Amino acid sequence: MSELSKTFILTITCPDTFGIVASVTSFLADEGAFVTKLEQFGDPESKRFFMRVKFEAGRALRTEAEFGDKFAAIGNRFSMQWHLHDYYRKPRVVLLVSKFGHCLNDILHRVASNNLRIEIPAIISNHEEMRGIVEWHGIPYYHLPVNRENKAEQEGKLLDVVSAHKADLVGLARYMQVLSTELCQELEGRCINIHHSFLPSFKGAKPYHQAHKRGVKLIGGTAHYVTADLDEGPIIHQAVERVDHSMTAEDMVEIGRDIESVVFSRAIQMHCEHRVFRNDSKTVIFRR
Structure with missing residues (x-):
């Protein structure tokens, strides 16, 4: 210090x-x-x-x-x-992303605009789609494709990157891979995920399509700490948007992307400002 x-x-x-x-x-x-x-x-x-x-x-x-x-x-x-x-030290946040870049782009813009006081020393992806925008921002990009055969090996490399860059936090910016129990335990309390639904409703894959099928009138996004139990980690931040019967599942996906971006960035900010306290399966949040 x-x-x-x-x-x-x-x-x-x-x-x-x-x-x-x-x-x-x-x-x-x-x-x-x-x-x-x-x-x-x-x-x-x-x-x-x-x-x-x-x-x-x-x-x-x-x-x-x-x-x-x-x-x-x-x-x-x-x-x-x-x-x-x-107070003046910027936490170091390594982001993980797959093919959808809305949450990643929102974070990058906030950091570049000095609206989010963090450093992003590295970004990891299992795809190549986000390399251009990441390298344009001057951030190292690590491509670690994952399949059933190499999952353990790639998660080991992922941890090596996190460790090498002395990350305080890992953010899953729509990283579409289920982390192993071992990796979840290793990142306990310092890994945040954005899930594209208002948890605890519609866990797992394609939650907007699940919501559309049930005819819900509100959709949302949830940022939570990652645990070994999928989409069960302590909730940090949530937001919702009203929808109606005329909207398709794809309409909901589009609306949801805006919600996810805001919820994810605010959760990262709250954690990095040391406003989030674990309280068993819940959190205590001190607002700004």
């Missing part, structure tokens, strides 16, 4: 009990830190407490090591899982 960094995000998850907020804020005040935003939530069902604090560093809190030495007593007292994040 840079010695010059002065703004941090502190995230905390712990059992809910009396005195957490007072202890954390008193500690920061005693160290000369200036809190600019504090968000908290105590879940009465899971009995877990979640907290996100943005602060300007004080006289002795300018590195993670210095902070850890001083904060350890409070962390231990409340059995906290806590992390200190450099």
Whole structure:
């Protein structure tokens, strides 16, 4: 962490009990830190407490090591899982894509326009269709075609790319491959998928066609963390659009692409701004 960094995000998850907020804020005040935003939530069902604090560093809190030495007593007292994040460091996100480029293009545009504060060190695809736009943006493109015979080998190479580029997060931008259980476990908590339906409805393949067959009046998109259970991971963000009887399944697919792009980019942003907290099979989200 840079010695010059002065703004941090502190995230905390712990059992809910009396005195957490007072202890954390008193500690920061005693160290000369200036809190600019504090968000908290105590879940009465899971009995877990979640907290996100943005602060300007004080006289002795300018590195993670210095902070850890001083904060350890409070962390231990409340059995906290806590992390200190450099506010100015851009998270590194490796994107995976297949043949549909709408979510990928939306992310690339937001990054190029400085509307999404991340770095994209690499993009991986099982097809060649997106190579031109990716390389136009000056990003390395890794073509890793997948079939039944080479799936394990290609997933190993995929992990090598993720590791080599020191990725903080992997985003499945309509990557049309089911990840193995082993890969899902390896990427636990740091892999986000965009599913083209309003989960938990219409899981699996061709969800818009499933929705059209059922005559639904709302279609949507869902961004969620990837787990070994297909389309069952904790949900981060969702949106919907109204449809009617006159629309074909292909009409719904077209409308859905806009929803997917927005939902996916917002989920990436929320994760990278450290606003998402896992809460068993659900999430706690602190909005901007």
